[in-house]
Amino acid sequence: MIMEIFKIIEPTVAKVPVVISVPHAGTFIPEDIRSKMDPGISDQLDDTDWFIDKLYSFAGELGITIIVANYSRWVVDLNRDPGNQPLYNDGRVITDVVTITDFNGNKIYNDDHLPNEEEVSRRVELYHKPYQEKLAELLNETRKEFGKVLLFDAHSIRKSVPGIRSEDFPDLILGDNDETSAHPELVRTAVNSLQNKGYGFSHNYPFKGGFITRNFGNPSENIHALQLEMCKTNYMDSSEMIYDNGNAERIQKVLNETLVSLIETINKI
Numbered sequence: 711m712i713m714e715i716f717k718i719i720e721p722t723v724a725k726v727p728v729v730i731s732v733p734h735a736g737t738f739i740p741e742d743i744r745s746k747m748d749p750g751i752s753d754q755l756d757d758t759d760w761f762i763d764k765l766y767s768f769a770g771e772l773g774i775t776i777i778v779a780n781y782s783r784w785v786v787d788l789n790r791d792p793g794n795q796p797l798y799n800d801g802r803v804i805t806d807v808v809t810i811t812d813f814n815g816n817k818i819y820n821d822d823h824l825p826n827e828e829e830v831s832r833r834v835e836l837y838h839k840p841y842q843e844k845l846a847e848l849l850n851e852t853r854k855e856f857g858k859v860l861l862f863d864a865h866s867i868r869k870s871v872p873g874i875r876s877e878d879f880p881d882l883i884l885g886d887n888d889e890t891s892a893h894p895e896l897v898r899t900a901v902n903s904l905q906n907k908g909y910g911f912s913h914n915y916p917f918k919g920g921f922i923t924r925n926f927g928n929p930s931e932n933i934h935a936l937q938l939e940m941c942k943t944n945y946m947d948s949s950e951m952i953y954d955n956g957n958a959e960r961i962q963k964v965l966n967e968t969l970v971s972l973i974e975t976i977n978k979i
Contacts, residue, residue, distance in 0.1 A: 713738045715840045718848075719767075719776040726773035726973050727856035729848050730766055731863045731922055733788035733841065734759035736779040743785055746823040755782055757805075757812050759866040761953045765945050766864055768962060772969055774862075775852070777845055784809060784818055786837040789863070789920035797920055803873035808833050814873035842925075849926060849933055858932040860896060860976050862969070863922045868950055869941045875916055881909035881944055882964075885919035885937035891927025892934035899975040900936055903968035909944065909961070934976070 737755055744752055763778045770776065779788055790797070790807040798804065803815050808830045811817055819825075825833070845861075852859040870878050882904050886892050892900075905911040919927070919937040927935030942950040945958040 713740075713780050715837060716780060716844060717778050718844075719763075719770055719778065721773045721775055722770045723773050725775065725852075725855070727852050727858055727976055728769075728772075728774045728860045728862060728969065728973055729845070729852060730769055730774055730776045731845055731861060732759070732763045732766065732776065732778040733863070733922060734779065734783045734865060735762045736781045736783070738780050739782045739785055746820055747784070747818055748820055751812065751816060751818050752784070755784065756868075757783060759864075760942065760946065760951070762864050762866050764953065765866075765958055765962065766965065768966060769969060772966070772973065774969065774973075775848060777841070777848060779841055781837050786833045788838055788841050789865075789922050791921050791925075792834045792838055797924075802875065802916075806830075807838065812873075813867075813871045845922070845926070853932055858976060858979070859934070860892070860972060861922070861926050861933065861935040862972070863919070863935065863937040865920075865937065865939045866942050866944075867939055869943050879916070879939075879941055880912040881941050883912045883915070883917050883939040885914055885917050885923055885939065886935070887919045887924050887927060888914055891919055891923050891929070892936050893929050893976075893979050895975050895979050896934050896936065896972060899971050900938075900968060903971045904938075904964065907964045909964065936972075 787807050792807050794806050796804050803813055808825050810819055810824055849859050884900050886897050889897050901913055917939045923935045923937040926933055944961045947954045
């Protein structure tokens with residue numbers, strides 16, 4: 711079976727200079743890769759950003775273009791450096807562009823198999839590169855049309871991941887690579903829109919943006935990038951496996967207000 715690398719969701723109203731990237735909601739794993747994985751792990755896909763594309767589906771009504779990955783991050787991680795330069799050096803579990811463990815260090819593959827360098831290169835070429843190229847195309851086309859563009863990289867994570875840190879995560883974590891990946895006014899707008907809304911909020915800690923934010927965010931070239939990490943409990947039930955409409959609607963109000971404010975801000979800078 712062949713699956714498209716990504717899907718593009720076009721806006722339903724006049725386009726605005728914002729692109730949302732959803733790199734970790736995909737669940738497809740080719741059978742030749744899945745067959746080498748531990749079924750007890752691969753049947754769960756625990757590090758998936760479940761339903762983030764569904765959560766942000768309202769964004770098309772704001773004029774925002776969305777790109778969503780179809781492949782699981784356990785095939786290739788689109789938010790990691792293809793050359794495996796680590797994002798952090800603080801002792802947390804660091805997963806590679808082709809990871810062999812989940813966030814808590816549990817092995818994904820059967821004991822007799824580990825992806826070798828050739829296999830890693832193959833996956834980067836087949837799955838990582840096309841997503842990055844399409845995202846770059848969307849950003850450049852939008853910048854050409856509007857003179858500027860904001861990339862909003864959308865993520866979610868379990869409330870508790872001991873492999874990354876012992877404490878629970880804040881509900882909402884805004885990342886902008888220490889305020890270097892976006893114009894200060896966009897950063898200010900995002901912070902003001904997300905904090906004090908009934909959700910715990912943190913800025914650049916413990917996440918400050920992954921490869922996508924750091925690679926594409928270049929304010930001097932009028933390409934701005936923000937990453938929003940959020941706890942799955944914001945929009946799922948307590949099991950963090952089932953979409954909860956009530957929770958989702960509450961956080962969608964905050965997300966909608968944030969994106970509307972960011973559109974207004976980028977149109978002014």
